[in-house]
Amino acid sequence: MARIKAQCPTCGDMILHQSELQLRVCVDNDRAEYLFRCPVCDMTVSKGCSDRIVDRLIDVGVPLTEWSLPAELFERPSGPPISHRDLVRFRLTLQDDEAWADAVRQLPQ
């Protein structure tokens, strides 16, 4: 049973069991962080960590989760940028119930 020293920014240093931590590694950029819920203030604490710390946490049994960046980050919008005129038109549409109903009907399903 491994005990791991961690630090909550509010409550300070504490000793946690390996099952109280989670290790997350992003497969797209290899960034790693460990997380835990502080037993004193109940806030989730997240801290980035180096490859060396990742290896040590895995060695002592901290559960590892791999995740990917959301696909939306890689999407590029098409069409012209939103202009001031577009914003004015949108505001006027929001103030007109009939125009708003028309706009909603035109949305793709």
Ligand SMILES: [Zn+2]
């Ligand atoms: Zn705390």
